[in-house]
Amino acid sequence: MDKALSTILLVIASLVCAVLAINAIYPATSISSGALGSASTQMGDRIKSQISIVHSAGELDDSGVWQDTNSDGNFDVFIWVKNIGGTTVDNAENCDLFLGGDDGSWLRISHEDWAGGELPSWNYTIDSGTEWGRETTMMIEVSFESALSSGEYRIKLIIPNGISDEYYFSM
Known part of the structure; x- marks a missing residue:
């Protein structure tokens, strides 16, 4: 037991x-x-996810004089970005946009929804629809109070999941 x-x-x-x-x-x-x-x-x-900044241009004519091409009263830089990845980029307004000058400085530019009416700010238009899907191009319009000086510039765009692309251009 x-x-x-x-x-x-x-x-x-x-x-x-x-x-x-x-x-x-x-x-x-x-x-x-x-x-x-x-x-x-x-x-x-x-x-x-993958993006490519394909082109950028400012509202300057060949002689470097500001031409208000869209009649909004602001100096604008236009940036075209293509979604070359395999997925749709949601909430494009949450992208981070930076503009760098040839002096090494960087300026973070807020989307117009968060800029509080202050310039510079940016907005976007998606070609052929409202969704930034595969093989779709988005045009970003960056508005400034006055024309940027002639020189070399860099743009860096970071989409919400951290993927980025950088582009060099001159005006």
Whole structure:
């Protein structure tokens, strides 16, 4: 009888230990698998995303004089960006746009929704629709209070998932 009681107590203790171990390990593996799945999804999105700034031009004529081509009263720089990736870029207004001068300085330009009416700011138009899908070009219009001086400039556009492209141009 002694051996039977000892065996029963050992079996119960083993079961309690097994349940405690499962309760400790399962949530950790569940959380880490969720984190890995999320990281995998984000990495897949980044791999499928790619943009290319294809052209940029300011409202200057051949002699360097400002020409208000769209009659909005502001000096504008136009930037054309093509989505060459395999996925649609959502929320294009959340892109980060930077303009760099030949002196090494950079200026972050806010989308007009967040600029509070201040210039410079930018807005965009998507060719052939409202969705910046595969093989679609977006035109960005950057508005300034006055004309930029002639010189070398750089544009850097970063889409919401962190993918970016840079483009050099001169006016």
